[in-house]
Amino acid sequence: MRVSDTADLWWKNAVLYCLDVETYMDWDDDGTGDFPGLVQRLDHLVDLGVTCLWLMPFYPTAERDDGYDITDFYGVDPRLGTHGDVVELIRTAHDRGLRVIVDLVVNHTSDQHPWFKESRRSTDNPYRDWYVWRSDTPPDTSDQVVFPDQEDSIWELDEKTGEYYLHQFYKTQPDLNVTNPLVRDEIAKIVGFWTQLGIDGFRMDAVPFLLDTAGTSTAEADRLPDPHAYLRDIRAFLDRRTNGGILLGEVNLPFDEQLEFYGGTDGDELTMQFDFIGMQATYLSLARGDAGPLARALTGRPATAPESQWATFVRNHDELTLDKLTEDERQEVFAAFGPEPEMQIYDRGLIRRLPPMLGGDPRRIRLVYSLLFSLPGTPTIFYGEEIGMGEQLSVGSRLAVRTPMQWTSGTNGGFSRARASRLPGPVVTGGYGPEFVNVADQRKDPDSLLTFFRLLIARRKECPELGWGSFEVLDQPHTAVLAHLCSWDDGALLALHNLGAEPVVVPVALDGCGAEHLLADLLVEGTTALDERGRAEVPLEGYGFRWLRVVAPGTRRLL
Ligand code: NOJ
Numbered sequence: 001m002r003v004s005d006t007a008d009l010w011w012k013n014a015v016l017y018c019l020d021v022e023t024y025m026d027w028d029d030d031g032t033g034d035f036p037g038l039v040q041r042l043d044h045l046v047d048l049g050v051t052c053l054w055l056m057p058f059y060p061t062a063e064r065d066d067g068y069d070i071t072d073f074y075g076v077d078p079r080l081g082t083h084g085d086v087v088e089l090i091r092t093a094h095d096r097g098l099r100v101i102v103d104l105v106v107n108h109t110s111d112q113h114p115w116f117k118e119s120r121r122s123t124d125n126p127y128r129d130w131y132v133w134r135s136d137t138p139p140d141t142s143d144q145v146v147f148p149d150q151e152d153s154i155w156e157l158d159e160k161t162g163e164y165y166l167h168q169f170y171k172t173q174p175d176l177n178v179t180n181p182l183v184r185d186e187i188a189k190i191v192g193f194w195t196q197l198g199i200d201g202f203r204m205d206a207v208p209f210l211l212d213t214a215g216t217s218t219a220e221a222d223r224l225p226d227p228h229a230y231l232r233d234i235r236a237f238l239d240r241r242t243n244g245g246i247l248l249g250e251v252n253l254p255f256d257e258q259l260e261f262y263g264g265t266d267g268d269e270l271t272m273q274f275d276f277i278g279m280q281a282t283y284l285s286l287a288r289g290d291a292g293p294l295a296r297a298l299t300g301r302p303a304t305a306p307e308s309q310w311a312t313f314v315r316n317h318d319e320l321t322l323d324k325l326t327e328d329e330r331q332e333v334f335a336a337f338g339p340e341p342e343m344q345i346y347d348r349g350l351i352r353r354l355p356p357m358l359g360g361d362p363r364r365i366r367l368v369y370s371l372l373f374s375l376p377g378t379p380t381i382f383y384g385e386e387i388g389m390g391e392q393l394s395v396g397s398r399l400a401v402r403t404p405m406q407w408t409s410g411t412n413g414g415f416s417r418a419r420a421s422r423l424p425g426p427v428v429t430g431g432y433g434p435e436f437v438n439v440a441d442q443r444k445d446p447d448s449l450l451t452f453f454r455l456l457i458a459r460r461k462e463c464p465e466l467g468w469g470s471f472e473v474l475d476q477p478h479t480a481v482l483a484h485l486c487s488w489d490d491g492a493l494l495a496l497h498n499l500g501a502e503p504v505v506v507p508v509a510l511d512g513c514g515a516e517h518l519l520a521d522l523l524v525e526g527t528t529a530l531d532e533r534g535r536a537e538v539p540l541e542g543y544g545f546r547w548l549r550v551v552a553p554g555t556r557r558l559l
Helices: 035-040 042-048 083-095 114-119 181-196 207-211 227-241 255-261 276-288 292-299 327-337 362-374 439-443 449-461 464-468
Strands: 016-019 052-055 099-104 155-158 163-166 201-204 246-249 272-274 309-312 378-382 470-473 481-488 491-498 504-509 518-521 527-529 535-540 545-551
Touching: 035 042, 035 083, 042 083, 042 449, 083 099, 099 181, 099 246, 181 227, 207 227, 207 255, 227 246, 227 255, 276 292, 276 309, 276 327, 276 362, 292 470, 292 481, 309 378, 362 378, 362 449, 362 481, 362 491, 362 545, 439 449, 464 481, 464 491, 481 504, 491 504, 491 535, 527 535, 535 545
Parallel strands: 016 052, 016 378, 052 099, 099 201, 201 246, 246 272, 272 309
Antiparallel strands: 155 163, 470 481, 481 491, 491 545, 504 535, 518 527, 518 545
């Protein structure tokens, strides 16, 4: 049996779907999404074809960072449900063949967490050392803050004891001190707790911040001796407790540093990492109508262990960060996709969803998702992308893209029957509102974006070479075109994407192929013959794309 035929290393061929229970589906009409509501919508996800859910934080929270400020790592936010509801969700998801991963946010707690309340009581409190304190005046750290609109330092003076605590994010999110073995034990217990309830892994928040204790601690001796040894420990613990549980890390760093977070080519630290570099390059390529930046990002990925995997994405719940582009490149993307100040945030990102950024042009929207699902790696989508939801800019923060899911054209987009004032945030208004963009209408429409997503996902699942294979960018003469080939085992997929508005004809030449081979379109009907030297001329519309399976003589694959 080949490994692609089993669930082993399932993440290599997965399709991930991120959602926040709070904004997905309200089943008890109190205005807040809940676990029973999500359970009711699992069949939408099965129908779509995704294979793994990533649940954003659903723990008790002080709600200063949309759930990323946790007050009890073992609890469930009572507005969303109970432990019983979580277990029902996991059980029902597994029954439908869906895996479930959950956010692990242990770089920090809420300042309302009982551990921090204890910690700040006195310098000799038993919990004092669970956080990072310093008594001397901190240096200027204004260049290190993550949220420059709210913070100007990563240290906050706590009046009671006259010392400063570390907070890499908001001041309401004090950093845990992972140099303290008691904290490390507790983190292991948290991992153990949720895995015991049946989850399939974690999306690990802010990994570099969690591990980086250098330069933030007052005493050299307090630093983690080897941060990566600690990450290896967490992974080993997860491996012991689960069968194929994953750590999908948020590590927005250059590729060479990301490689370290995989554990180099040993692959014994993070199982997966988001490809932030590829995501940012995609937008630069789109802005320019030039596939070059994306091609360079993809070929610039370091070699990893076969088990390690990139998670590809074009949008997530945060700002569309452009922090790894140069200032000029960033301005190009801003000019193309978010020229107004209210679309931008922290001078580095956009608080928009994809369709409005592309002016609602269905050709370009489909082009981008065709790319996403045909690039090497594991595609990750954010709820609402499958129907082309827009953002609500009036929210004025990262929450602009976290509006309620749009199920129907009815009140509150079918998300809740409660009064609008009780919802977690506004439903999108205007041209991307539920009247125009919703699941109910699109599920029966053969030409809808949702139907297109289903097709992309179904075809992708038939092409394990996309998740598993070797990847190469093929030479061809058009700067606007990305031609890439993914090959693995006896399968090969040639994908062509034209990022420009002009139609082109792409000459392709496939090594080792001859006139007995064919190129079979996977997204539309059609085949293209190759000549005796494996060559063909493939036409593409402006913003056109093709997925072409390289078919060997006598194939038994369904085409
Ligand atoms: C990264 C999360 O994606 C973001 O939403 C959050 O604000 C920070 N980490 C802090 O937890």
